[in-house]
Amino acid sequence: MMADLIEHLFAPAFDNEWLAQMGDASAIDLLSIIHDPTSEKLAFTTDSFVVSPLFFPGGNIGELAVYGTINDLAMRGAKPLLLSAGFILEEGLPMETLGNIVAAMAQACRKAGVKVAAGDTKVVQRGHGDGLYISTSGIGVIPVGVEIGPANARPGDVVMVSGTMGDHGIAIMSVREGLTFQTEIRSDTAPLNGLVEAMLKTGNFEVSKNSEVCQPIHCLRDATRGGLAAVLNELAGSSKVGIEFDERKVPLRPEVNAACEMLGLDPLHVANEGKLVAIVPEQVAEPVLAAMRTHEYGQAAAIIGCVVAEHPGLVTAKTSIGGMRVVDIPAGELLPRIC
Numbered sequence: 001m002m003a004d005l006i007e008h009l010f011a012p013a014f015d016n017e018w019l020a021q022m023g024d025a026s027a028i029d030l031l032s033i034i035h036d037p038t039s040e041k042l043a044f045t046t047d048s049f050v051v052s053p054l055f056f057p058g059g060n061i062g063e064l065a066v067y068g069t070i071n072d073l074a075m076r077g078a079k080p081l082l083l084s085a086g087f088i089l090e091e092g093l094p095m096e097t098l099g100n101i102v103a104a105m106a107q108a109c110r111k112a113g114v115k116v117a118a119g120d121t122k123v124v125q126r127g128h129g130d131g132l133y134i135s136t137s138g139i140g141v142i143p144v145g146v147e148i149g150p151a152n153a154r155p156g157d158v159v160m161v162s163g164t165m166g167d168h169g170i171a172i173m174s175v176r177e178g179l180t181f182q183t184e185i186r187s188d189t190a191p192l193n194g195l196v197e198a199m200l201k202t203g204n205f206e207v208s209k210n211s212e213v214c215q216p217i218h219c220l221r222d223a224t225r226g227g228l229a230a231v232l233n234e235l236a237g238s239s240k241v242g243i244e245f246d247e248r249k250v251p252l253r254p255e256v257n258a259a260c261e262m263l264g265l266d267p268l269h270v271a272n273e274g275k276l277v278a279i280v281p282e283q284v285a286e287p288v289l290a291a292m293r294t295h296e297y298g299q300a301a302a303i304i305g306c307v308v309a310e311h312p313g314l315v316t317a318k319t320s321i322g323g324m325r326v327v328d329i330p331a332g333e334l335l336p337r338i339c
Helices: 002-013 061-074 095-112 167-176 193-203 227-239 254-263 282-293
Strands: 039-049 079-090 115-124 132-143 158-161 219-222 242-246 276-280 302-308 315-318 324-326
Touching (some): 039 061, 061 219, 079 095, 079 193, 095 115, 095 132, 158 282, 167 254, 193 276, 193 282, 227 315, 276 282
Parallel strands (some): 242 315
Antiparallel strands (some): 079 132, 158 302, 242 302
16 A cells, blocks of 8 residues: 555656655765756755644645755755655545645645655554654755855844745634634745845845955844744854844734734744745845845845844844833744644
8 A cells, every 4th residue: 555655646746767766765966966066065954844734824734844944955045956755644644635735745846946856654543643744854055155054143234034924823823723814814835945046146246345255145044933033033142143123124914913913922923934034244235135025935025123242142122112122032832833
């Protein structure tokens, strides 16, 4: 039965020359997939997805697994190339449900330009798997000169976000809790590698008196679990700097903001799955912002704050009434099982 499942579902959906080898491991000629001779580093990441429910407004666990792994690679400036996918199926999972999820994963791979080169499938007893879990790993290449990392923020840098915050977490909560709103709140699940590529291209110009080519991005993080607050705290801690931002400049959908008020949630703590936080040098902030806004997934991008030398490791926000407050990293899991 497992052989039939692989032959008739997984293999056709993810068909490519590496997966077709069907060995204990796929043999990959790196020169055949790394077409850019300027690439000198590999990026490698792994993740697991246990979201409940499996389907939600704007997406499902399948495309979430693909995009989540791709985005982790993109946050180091890497071009994603290959994925692996492991499926933990609960006994009794309807084949139609699995088929729809696999089809969504295959479509997500095509959209993002990656291929599944290896995979595995296991089945657990009924009541032990919550339907379906997916584990993925990804490999990408980092071009020469791209040095993006969580410890690279410097005082004077500008902090920006690629779009509205909190969409994914509230979309999951609305389905899970049976909440209805006048406007459907959809997940922002999306691949961000194309957006990052567009941002990096803004570094191809000369700046400063010494005509040095400026590194256009110092830090990138996708604002998933813990939302914007968690990401900013992590970056401030890793770079040993302070971060200050204006709450009024953070893009929020009115319906998401209203839902957070009703549920008693801070939208800064709510998860996203298709939004990033970027820290860039001040002199390239406007060109990077312009590049983001021309991309499908950066149209609502905004500059929200700056990096400071004061209060290293601490994040503060200017409130809507003009005061200042400390924005802590969220304690506990406000919205469990969101990815």
